Amino acid sequence: MTSIGTGYDLSSSTYSPDGRIFQVEYANKAVDNSGTAIGIRCKDGVVLAIEKLVPSKLLVPGSNKRTQTVDFHVGVATAGLLADGRQLVNRAREEAYNWRSTYKEAIAGKALADRLAMYVQAYTLYSSVRPFGSSAILGTVDKDGPVLYMIDPSGIYFGYRGVAIGKGKQVAKTEIEKLKLDELTCREAVKEAARILHLVHDEAKDKDFELELSWVCAESNNKHAIVPADLAQEANAFAQAALNPDEMED
């Protein structure tokens, strides 16, 4: 859906006659054009999965990761401009560090999401800076249990039980809605996440991709960690099998 904001889209500090800020909407387009990222809040933790598109075979496998950690316990998956995503995470790390210095405890997911959202929103106020061209999915387990938040370039954030951003978000959202999130464990969710990302991946348009799987759960000591290699392999196999049901081995 292309909407031309002729004249009203040159800076963040300009409203259009129908009350939109086009620069922020264009920033969202940057997110919608990137590889899909999903987050699932299970009953015992949070799973983050990213379809990291690999544009060239010359890239070292595992480079330019889109999953990052803030403090010990918060995982962040970004979609959109990778460099903007990294800046967001740097700010999140500063916020987490300052929280620890003041309160001598780990920052809660809600507080961090709030800080990050305020920061992102600040970049939508002035014509001298551009809005962040990335959305961030934040997952952690704190004293309130597992929590999942998503902040978009406008600075709006919500808490989610399941969320998807990027190219395949519509298909991914539909798939996530089919899951019984209240009963799902992290181990199961990892497999489902892999399956969903393989499903949304467009083989024709984007050839190669790396699947980044990470979680925060009891098995990772409530720290954000990459899913163990054996489980990741199981998940990939499960995803492949789901894609090609007739080629399943017996």
Place this chain on the structure above:
Amino acid sequence: MDYFPLNWGKPRATGDEHNWLATPGMAGAHARRADMSPTCYAPAGPTSHTSSPIVTGTSVVALKYKDGIMMATDCLASYGSLARFRDVERMVPVGNSTVVGASGDISDFQYIQHQLKDLEIDEYETPDGHHLGPENVFGYLHRVMYARRSKMDFLWNTLVVGGLQDGKKYLGCVDMRGVTYSASTIATGYGAYIAQPLLRKAVEGREDTLPEEEARKLLNKVMQVLFYRDARSLNKIQVTTVNASGVHISEPYSLPTEWGFAENIRGYGAAQN
């Protein structure tokens, strides 16, 4: 922000911004002379830093054994001669393969603990596959202690760092002056005089063969001797073991002591002879 206009444009040495006595204007208010001459803005007090520790922990002892290292501390934080806090943990794990024990000022140790946590977080946030080992933590603490001594603003501690670095046992200690020492047996405070000879006799040359049980018995004996002789110690101790399976800090437990000999001494003992 410093709202006192006469302080603007007066860059001071770093670290002095929060020292109210060093900045004129704040302390100047108290020292202001009636004639309001320029000297009234001179700092009212000298800049001073920790010159003596307040709440303190006593000896830390550590040794290398067959599978790694072991360290022991008692659970006492003394307020001068008062045995004030008797459930203090003077050893903390850093990452999966290091333990840091401290003697000296407990508030400075709490500050160091916070710094170490930030170090751990920094390492965890960087996914390069590397993990901090005892030699890294020790190097960091050495630099911190030496930098503070060079500013004449000491962290009043002697820190013992122990663990496994790539499978190799490591034990080191760094004191408030930034002096470092590494060996198979380490002891701080009174331990350096009383425990060290006992540890050396039993451990030196046997670092790779000393079994865990024997090492544990040795540490218990050494802490017992320290309780008899060090007047600022407690018989409630903790023992930490660092081996291939990680850092294990025991729950505090009490050491038995034998005071029966007092019966034979005039003026002492229950019988009161």
